Amino acid sequence: MTAEGSRPGLTPARLAPRDVVRVGAAGLRTRPARALLSALGIAIGIAAMVAVVGISSSSREQLNRQLAALGTNLLTVSPGKTLEGEDAKLPAEAEAMIARIGPVTAVSATGTVRNAKVYRSDKIPKVETNGLTVSAARPRLPQTVGATLRGGAWPNGATGRYPAAVLGADAAERLGIGRAGPQVEILVGGERFTVIGVLHKVMLAPELDTAVLIGWEIATDLFRFDGRATTVYTRSRDSQVEAVRAVLAATANPETPGDVSVSKPSEALAARRAADVTLNGLLLGLGAVALLVGGVGVANTMVISVLERRAEIGLRRSLGATRGQIRMQFLAESLLLSILGGVGGVLLGIAVTTGYAAYQTWPSVVPAWATAGALAATVLIGGIAGLYPAIRAARLSPTEALAAS
Template sequence: MRAATTLVPARLALGDQARVASTGLRARPLRAALSALGIAIGVAAIVAVLGLSSSSQAGLLSEIDRLGTNLLTANNGQSFTGQTARLPLEATSRISHLPAVEQVAHVGNVEDAKVYRSPLIPPITTNALKVRAASLNLPSVLATSVAQGRWLNSATATQPVAVLGAVAAQRMGIDRVYPGERVWLGGQWFYVGGILDPAVLTPDIDTSVLIGYPAAQRYLGYASISQGKLAVGPPSTIYVRARTDHVADVQAVLGQTANPEAPNEVDVSQPSDALTARAAASGAFNSLFLGLGAVALIVGAVGVANIMIISVLERRSEIGLRRALGATRGQIRGQFLSEAIMLALLGGAAGVASGVAATAVYAGTKHWAVVIPAEAWAGGIGSAIAIGALAGLLPALRAARLSPTEALRTV
């Protein structure tokens, strides 16, 4: 006699498993879509946060490369008594003699002068604007340009003519240079000669109203006594363009060169370092938004678990019929687990697409390169699948435990 053989039910192929799972979702499309919405929102938030952070960093670093990393500044620091120190009048000429220095420009703060749109503005409303005397080569050294009008020249630098920084013009309500346009500066009228583009490396220039050194001496009394003679100045900030391969060398001696008697009273900095640090810190708030995305994913997981539990209850007859036709507990469990994973996967895919689209639109308005890190979309899809598996595990186990007779009672 032949030995009795035990028939082992065939395992469903992956394609068949996906078709069976999709059937359950297509039967209730609105409910499935609403359940996947929470996961889609969470994944979209994660992708958009990481994408916008990476795009903004890439845009800022690209701007730094365009402007150059070889700009150094020497500012008047503080003395031992805590008072604001003064740079020597000869500081600029000393620095310009350094072998690795290519260009030198400077500005001087005219502390007592205030600027207003008109003399009718209350004196207390200064808009935090500064009046600064500027050297004629300032825009070229700072790698900025004139948006409206003209920059100072050897003639206008001696006259009551001012050039507004980008923010200064905005705060004063001046968006265009008209013939005869004037501002009330230091108790007298100054004509507006131009408006600068934003100075990315030196934002202090954006909030400044710039005039020539001769005009500052003639109309505002900005001068010092040097060796018994009246001299214009001193500068308060010196901008230095060094050779790119010698920036560190120039930075090391800049304070001592500017003020040999008190180099500790000179603050030396590299503006591009501050921008690079800002680029690195631009993701400081990412954790908050990623946390909000995680909350949305949890809400989506609850929705998936809820719809799968309800689905098990509503489809008891289907489960009983499949079990009576020979489906195993593992196949029933796999069916409902596959439905949950497919539901979460669809939500994750929609979330990734939405996050990428949001990043592309916003980055386009800011003229940034669109950068989507691999961990953003891969993490979004991976977390969606993991959440779907976890949310669908309990309903799948519950469905697998139903006996055929108990399930068929509802038929």
């Protein structure tokens, strides 16, 4: 018998991939309890990794949504001062130009309507203006700044042409108006306007709380509004906020960008990115520990399997199995055990994440890289962990294996 365990002059039969799987699965079928417990150990490790990643990602998504509500990607553009110290004006096309910036996802604007005072009725003394301002507003302003209505409706393309107004939270309180309705009217610049909506307080744009907001068209028709925006609100992709801010001034006013004032990104954006970096490092560390534990479990199981199956190894070697085939058998068994545990662990981890996120009323998020990475890492760890036992099994001579049994 040659070193390979086959007869001289004969070429050992090759195992097809299908046969390799069948031979590897045979070892699992003959010891189902041990295979199940070993796979369970791997599954728990993988499930822990997936669940930690999933729960952390779900928590981060909830945090990101809360931070987004604080305006992490909201920038405002307004006129600054000229070189002579006078109040500058934005060009009439500033809003449209800003909307062309690629990473910008939403644009809206307000324009101050000057010399238009607001009163509850014509019985109010002219000096009691309550410090309210009148602003023309675009239809998409609420979505852009995160404003919500306490009652009523926001002017649309049709109602924006008629004398209809929406009151900021403080403006409604100062005017003594608790709700909107067709019978509720105020005087704006001497003209009667129907109050069709009342806003909640706007966290991201507190200047709107003391404003009376009317349609762009009616402001132009009744009050000689020049159509120039005094504040342009923009939303952009989080990763591009700084880049957008760098070009906003030159885009809004190409001739004199120095006359444009642009707000700084919210500090919440920096907090969001810091949280992302911290959580990513935590996820990688915990995932590595979980995979290491799973790999040790696979290696331990396969080493014990080799020790217990020396008789089988000796018999197969005596019947002509080569060292390569023995090595392939145990390596395939290790990989199948790892895959079984990995798939079970991923499913268990997803279930745990979904249940916990539902309990916390978070969005359930399990990143695709976590599931794919867990499976890939399980196969890799299983292969590495099963390599030494497979080599050890292949090195056993038929006589040594049969004598040890």
